[in-house]
Amino acid sequence: DTTVKQNPRYKLARVGKPVNLICSQTMNHDTMYWYQKKPNQAPKLLLFYYDKILNREADTFEKFQSSRPNNSFCSLYIGSAGLEYSAMYLCASSRPGLGAETLYFGSGTRLTVL
Amino acid sequence: QQQVRQSPQSLTVWEGETAILNCSYENSAFDYFPWYQQFPGEGPALLIAIRSVSDKKEDGRFTIFFNKREKKLSLHITDSQPGDSATYFCAAKYSGGSNYKLTFGKGTLLTVTP
Numbered sequence: 605d606t607t608v609k610q611n612p613r614y615k616l617a618r619v620g621k622p623v624n625l626i627c628s629q630t631m632n633h634d635t636m637y638w639y640q641k642k643p644n645q646a647p648k649l650l651l652f653y654y655d656k657i658l659n660r661e662a663d664t665f666e667k668f669q670s671s672r673p674n675n676s677f678c679s680l681y682i683g684s685a686g687l688e689y690s691a692m693y694l695c696a697s698s699r700p701g702l703g704a705e706t707l708y709f710g711s712g713t714r715l716t717v718l
Numbered sequence: 719q720q721q722v723r724q725s726p727q728s729l730t731v732w733e734g735e736t737a738i739l740n741c742s743y744e745n746s747a748f749d750y751f752p753w754y755q756q757f758p759g760e761g762p763a764l765l766i767a768i769r770s771v772s773d774k775k776e777d778g779r780f781t782i783f784f785n786k787r788e789k790k791l792s793l794h795i796t797d798s799q800p801g802d803s804a805t806y807f808c809a810a811k812y813s814g815g816s817n818y819k820l821t822f823g824k825g826t827l828l829t830v831t832p
Contacts, residue, residue, distance in 0.1 A: 646722065646821075696761070709754075
């Protein structure tokens with residue numbers, strides 16, 4: 605079963621309020637990723653966890669946080685949502701092994717900030 | 719700076735025709751090029767991939783043609799079917815070391831008309 609699950613499917617948030625998105629996988633993948641996808645833009649990598657090590661992209665370093673309490677779960681946290689955070693958020697995972705190349709994506713969470 | 723570019727943004731073909739989706743990249747270090755297929759309401763899924771040591775990769779009706787000198791590649795879908803209607807993302811990465819980052823293009827929306 606190559607399934608990555610994301611909850612919720614749709615999320616509405618108010619400007620200035622925190623947002624927490626959840627992702628899970630049961631494939632024992634060691635790496636989990638969060639991508640942001642806006643209309644007419646390429647999916648943009650925000651951060652990834654390799655095992656327990658968090659790596660955040662330099663240009664979004666202060667905007668997003670994440671936690672990975674165990675191998676199966678990974679969250680994406682926005683401390684204070686702004687209108688520019690409205691987007692589809694895609695979680696993905698990859699199998700064990702350095703440089704593992706195939707990403708398995710969830711169906712995404714569509715975040716709308718009002 | 720957009721490192722992976724795709725064209726056209728959208729493409730409509732008749733059932734049975736060959737659809738050609740184009741991709742170009744800027745970073746000469748990229749050596750692995752997957753194409754991901756995304757249906758509405760689902761996450762992207764790996765369709766086919768090629769490494770820079772090859773100039774062609776086939777999988778059924780899907781073929782990647784790769785030109786390293788020009789930093790271009792294309793995805794050919796022969797005998798296009800309505801079920802092929804989806805968004806196709808070209809992506810690229812450098813597979814050396816522990817590099818996990820996959821850089822995506824904006825995608826091409828393919829519509830196959832019966």
